[in-house]
Amino acid sequence: MSDSSRDLDTAAANAPDREAARPADHPSDRPPVLIVDDDPSMRAGLRQWMRLAGFEPVEAVDAEQALTLLTPDFAGCLVTDVLLPGASGVDLLRKVKAIDAELPVVLLTGHGDVSMAVEAMHHGAADFIEKPFDPDVVAAVVRRSVAHRHLVLENRALTRRLDDLQGLEARLIGECAEMRRLREQISHFARTDASVMIVGETGTGKEVVARALSDLSVRAKGPFVAVNCAALPETMVEAELFGHEAGAFTGAERLRVGRMEQADGGVLFLDEISAMPLLLQPKLLRVLQEREVDRLGGARPVPIDVRVLSAVNVDPQTSVAAGRLRQDLLYRLNAVEIRIPPLRERAGDARLLFDSFANRFAVDYGCEHPQLTADDAAFLATHDWPGNVRELRNAAERFVLNAAMGARSLCSLVIGDAGGDPAPRGRLKDMMEAHERRVIADALARHAGSIAPVLVELDLPRRTLNEKMARLGLSRGEIAEADAERSK
Ligand SMILES: Nc1ncnc2c1ncn2[C@@H]1O[C@H](COP(=O)(O)OP(=O)(O)OP(=O)(O)O)[C@@H](O)[C@H]1O
Ligand SMILES: [Mg+2]
Missing domain, CATH: 3.40.50.2300 (Response regulator)
Structure with missing residues (x-):
């Protein structure tokens, strides 16, 4: 020694x-x-x-x-x-x-x-x-x-997270508190190997989140295999997911490597998991627990190394209560749950998303970025977007294309019409207010937020206009800014 x-x-x-x-x-x-x-x-x-x-x-x-x-x-x-x-x-x-x-x-x-x-x-x-x-x-x-x-x-982790967040801002547009939090969550959970369940209505961006989680993880270079459980015929789900040996059943002529095996070393994204046939759920659970796949007709299990992400568009507990999703499988899949809020709950983001999509389509189609009228802007902010970001994206595309052939209102493009906006319904007072708001906002936008010409045009005393603007929640600064932004 x-x-x-x-x-x-x-x-x-x-x-x-x-x-x-x-x-x-x-x-x-x-x-x-x-x-x-x-x-x-x-x-x-x-x-x-x-x-x-x-x-x-x-x-x-x-x-x-x-x-x-x-x-x-x-x-x-x-x-x-x-x-x-x-x-x-x-x-x-x-x-x-x-x-x-x-x-x-x-x-x-x-x-x-x-x-x-x-x-x-x-x-x-x-x-x-x-x-x-x-x-x-x-x-x-x-x-x-x-x-x-x-x-x-x-320090490195901090720098990496800042880079992640910057990259995410371009992929997942949104400035409301919920979207900021969502990006933080993605950047945090991407670095773990935890199973993440993404919950959100149709078109809210579940697939965007799943891909971001994969791209920011150590598995980024591995495969990303997406399986839409709702799009597969029930009889094919088993062979598709787990694969089969040659001759495993009539018609299985050649060996088929299942989607789970294809995802080895990467990420398996099980989309619409509540649509997974109940009979197969225990088998899926076993694969996730044992980390090995039994091909149909296979002699021995094949080890796999996958990270599982899943998505649902209704609350998973509702699917469990309705007997469509096994609770034990849910526990396995939602170690982390990421909820994406519907667009109608993301204050201000509809406009931001619309402008970004319209810009992109204007470049793609080589046309001008069309101006939004005050009506269009009000429609963007108040429509409840049942198809969420996907619906908004389609609306932006149609808006850009239609503007090139003579403008149509956003409302008529989204809700559809026979030449005009649908007849409004509801309390007369609310409709009058909405109309009044639209007229004033339009006039303010036309005069870049400057009050004097609006007073002349609408033939109103200053005090009355001020009172109306306060009651209707209109600010001339915002309108002028929105207008200036639009004309850039
Ligand atoms: N925050 C966002 N920023 C930019 N684009 C977005 C955002 N959210 C969604 N998108 C876009 O909206 C569209 C729909 O998104 P995605 O397919 O991820 O939704 P989904 O929740 O998976 O929908 P579904 O339930 O119908 O499968 C895509 O074109 C996507 O790129
Ligand atoms: Mg999807």
């Missing part, structure tokens, strides 16, 4: 009295320390001390083995002897820095090897310690390096 490892043993025996020796509550909470040394007794000493100091030791006998043990975003630090069989500790340091320049590497050098130490520091070593060393010093250096590493990783 070397001197330094004897030192380690003695110090380790006293360790419980020291502050450094406080172990983490749970072994997996301990930061890893990769010890690289070909001398087994030195490794044993360091291992013991690192464990007592609250770290999780991982060991390698040489540089080559060490490199296989490093994972991206390795959460701890490396402690390596300079003299190793094959590549030296300094070579290892260089290679590690090429993989991750911010991964701390502490070098253990022979006595008096100053030039080696200088070279090591030059290549970015976190520190070097001369042998024989005091184990307390090693613990202190490792603790400092690990604390620094922790900060670096926190």
Whole structure:
């Protein structure tokens, strides 16, 4: 046993009295320390001390083995002897820095090897310690390096989330609080392997969310396999999902790899899962639990590694209560539930989405981005969009195309008409108010929010106009802004 490892043993025996020796509550909470040394007794000493100091030791006998043990975003630090069989500790340091320049590497050098130490520091070593060393010093250096590493990783995660959120803003447009929260949730849960169930009415963007979850995850490069359980005939769901061997049943001439197997290494998106035939639900549950698929007619199960995302357009508990969805399957699928609000509940977003779609279609079709009248704007804000974003997107497309052939009101395009908007129905007072609001908003928009010409045009005293605008919730600033925005 070397001197330094004897030192380690003695110090380790006293360790419980020291502050450094406080172990983490749970072994997996301990930061890893990769010890690289070909001398087994030195490794044993360091291992013991690192464990007592609250770290999780991982060991390698040489540089080559060490490199296989490093994972991206390795959460701890490396402690390596300079003299190793094959590549030296300094070579290892260089290679590690090429993989991750911010991964701390502490070098253990022979006595008096100053030039080696200088070279090591030059290549970015976190520190070097001369042998024989005091184990307390090693613990202190490792603790400092690990604390620094922790900060670096926190910073990286933060930068990554900001990048994610920026990317998501373009894919999932919406500025209301609910949409902001939705993007936060996606960026957070994308990095986990949890099963996510996406709940939202038709056209709210469930598939957009599923793809974003996949694209921001470690499985981004793997396959994304979407299965619409409602679109498959009941008799075909089993073969489609689980696959079959050649000759498994009449007509099964060739082996077929099921969708679940196709998703191996990636993401399986089970769309409209409540439409999954009840008889097959236990089989699906078994596959998800065992992580292996039984092909129809197969002799043995095939292991698969998939992350499962699913979507429903009605509350899954309603489907459970109606006996269409098994509760045990639901538990398996909704470790995380992401709810997308319907468009009518996203204040202000209809206009934002409409403008963005209309812009895109105007570019695609090579036409002008048409102006919205105050009526169109009011319709956008008050229509309840039962088909949600999909309906709005279609409306924007028709609006752009129709504008090129002579304008039509958005309302008539969406609700349909025989040459005019449908006759309004309801309380006379409400209809009068809506009409009054429309007339004033239109006049304000035409005069870019300036009051004087509106007073003349509508032949109203200033005070009456002010009162009406306050009662009808009209602001000239907003109208002028909306108008200016439109004419850009
Ligand atoms: N927030 C959004 N920003 C931009 N585009 C969106 C947004 N939400 C949805 N879309 C677009 O709306 C359309 C419908 O979205 P998607 O297909 O994801 O809805 P869905 O909830 O899966 O609908 P369904 O229940 O009918 O399957 C797509 O063209 C999608 O790109
Ligand atoms: Mg969908």
